[in-house]
Amino acid sequence: MKNHLTLGGGALALSLFAGSALAAISPQEADKLGTSLTPVGAQKEGNADSSIPAWTGGLKAGAAPVENGFLGDPYASEKPLFVITASNAEQYKDKLTPGQLALFKRYPDSYRIPVYPSHRSASSPQAVYDAIKKGATQVQLINDGNGLANFSSHYTPFPIPKSGVEVVWNHETRYRGTNLERYSAQVTPQVNGDFTAVGFKENTGFPQFMSDNDPAKSANILYYYKQEIIAPSRLTGTVNLAYETIDQLKDPRQAWTYNAGQRRVRRAPEVAYDGPGSAADGMRTADNSDLYNGAPDRYDWKLIGKKEIYIPYNSYRLMSPKLKLADIVRPGHINPDHTRYELHRVWEVEGTLKPGARHVYAKRHMYFDEDTWMLAEVDHYDSRGQLWRVAEGHQASDYQEGTGVYAAQTLYDLIAGRYLVMNLINEAKQGTQYGMKYSSTDFTPAALRNSGIR
Template sequence: MKTITMLRTSALALSLLATSVIAAVSPQEAAQLGTTLTPLGAQKEGNADGSIPAWTGGLKPDAAPLDANGFLGNPFASEKPLFVITAATVDKYKDKLTPGQLAMFQRYPDSYKIPVYKSQRTAALPSDIYDIAKKSAVTTQLINDGTGLANFTDTRYYPFPIPKSGVEVYWNHTNRYRGGNMVRQAAQAAPQTNGSYAIVEYNDSLAFPQKTDGADPAQTQNVLYFYKQEITAPSRLAGNVVLVYETIDQLKDPRMAWVYNAGQRRVRRAPQISYDGPGSGSDGMRTADNTDLMNGSPDRYDWKLVGKQELYIPYNNYELQSPKHKYDEIIKPGHINQDLTRYELHRVWHVVATLRPGERHVYAKRDMYFDEDTWQLAEVDHYDGRGQLWRVGEGYALNDYHSRSPYYAMMGIYDLIAGRYNVLAMTNESKLATSFGAQAKMSDFTPAALRADGIR
């Protein structure tokens, strides 16, 4: 009986530990937001030598004119690089580059380069989002060993603007402001080693329950957003549709996903659209959770907050997004055309995610670097089970000054071993620019709607 009692007591202790709540920050700490810190928790001041300026509010909505199809103009079109890092000069700058960037120089010494421009702290969001972040700071709490959130459904953005752990930094990335509901025509490619490629075109949309007509608050309380992707080209893939309900706490309610296969004309549940399942249309060059550089539940990893550092990261990539550049000009062997990219010196949060014992994922470790001003992932180094650096992820960031939202001009996942890569979320040849803030209907985000979407 004593043994049984001890076992029950131990089980209860473990249960309490698993569901324990980690406290939010104090009101005194949260008072730094918008005063000594930016409203999202970044250091307001610049760095010691002035190469990173102070944040003064970011870009204004009229920073540059939009074209007739809504594409952003480049507020920094007249600027030239301060310098260009090449394989011959990389050692001079290696303290401000990631291991993945250094590996790209080694893998492609004749073509890979990093043009470094003057740093511009352009992040600017709506004032109500800043208010939400301040509320989140004092209310949102980690539960289930960091894999879930409590007291978050009323705010839904930036749960930890003053983070105390690595997993809190990741939660800010997954729950960052994305301009509201989004509709986009986009493309991706997975070039061969010689640079030949086939474009995969798709329409996708992102909608949040609180901004979706017909969404039942009782049933969507744990839903972060709805996502739908319809492939429109090439013909062998056209008509395939994916629907995802991304949940806030994926241990409580795992991600729900469905696929409509145009060839089979059937809608099926798709549990493989998560973790290390193959990324849709990527020719095996990325995992499902490589979209957005990383997405989904953090439960398979242990998270370590290394701290802040200064790095050259892709930033303000308005030129790379411009419709004047066609995909042929962007897609090159080994990596995208680095002449079109823009890198700047910024402070980042460095976080290391290491696969937990007993868990499975093709990436045994992810070395992650998050922009302090937006919480958006900038760089990710992916290591395989042997501890070898395998893939390098870069997010070519910009800030939509018109909709006041940070996002990516495109993303690249570079396979150092295969010599190939996947570039996704390109919009250069789309008929219309990405649209933010649209009203959505719940009837468009149901499994029953997939068949109608996928009819060729």
């Protein structure tokens, strides 16, 4: 993997005159990365009572046995320190989000949060750390925060963030590993828990790892993404393709869909913002994937600060191939027997819909893990100011690849009493495969016709 991770790629060709550019941090401030701060910008020390430990490098390759790409659990022998339920949630409310408290009220007899010892397991390759430190003194916000200039380092442009939109960018540009292929399932259970799983084959390619990468042509491409529906049979063969761009105001996300029934490829501008999520039965928007994705231009982002809360973490049990989907899916919410929460520091950001902008979510209250920049919790409010949907990202550290992953992404609809859970790999034929050999021709509209099997 070290041979693949380079700092190559030309500077992003975005004109600074497209909007006022905000200065990057100084070299002196960047020197904190890897010294008083972790290489990605988190506080290195633990908290006052040591319930959050110091970061000492995270998990390394071989931390647990890996079988057919499925990660073993380095903490399998641990038991919960305590369990938060509806009856004692008030005691812990200062370390819970409004969304978590709402879930206790919505499902008082079944929803619970098992709290385990905290482990700061996040780690990445040294080349990623070097890229982050290099880019921290170069990358600038442009277009009112909706684009990045000089983003040639590829990862986490603002490890010492000064604004809410910078934290959002860190989530969107975090290191996700090398080119990958993943098989996963998405489930939208009925109120009684009945479900039919939708199976996906997903391929993600990053320009810096493409065999034919041309930095000049890919300067505004963050990654290429292709998603094929492989189950159930009535949906099989539908394929979506997207080019995720860095400045989506300059070059909006390009997306296409191959419709198996019509046997043709069409543009798919709805694969953005609050367009319907793929095969999600109306239970998520396009930008709910990854808990949040896409252009940040429709919201004003307020950086509230840091706090300590209980978030889903080191969720290895939830991604075990020993579990079946039926072991996880329950009425109202996923089975808490297989979840794990830990106390961690998070960046708190609030996104408020701009005047005149359109989106079904009027406000998004977000909590980002400081060690990975991955979203852990998001509370979504409707136009009346009512808490509507609660998202949780059950993350784990892929200690083989050196990246954070979601064992599951959940989105609970408090009003409908239903939910969506995606990213489940438990019944996949193999775990996520990295180091895939892709070229740009694998991610073209013409290639979609070859992907669809009907």
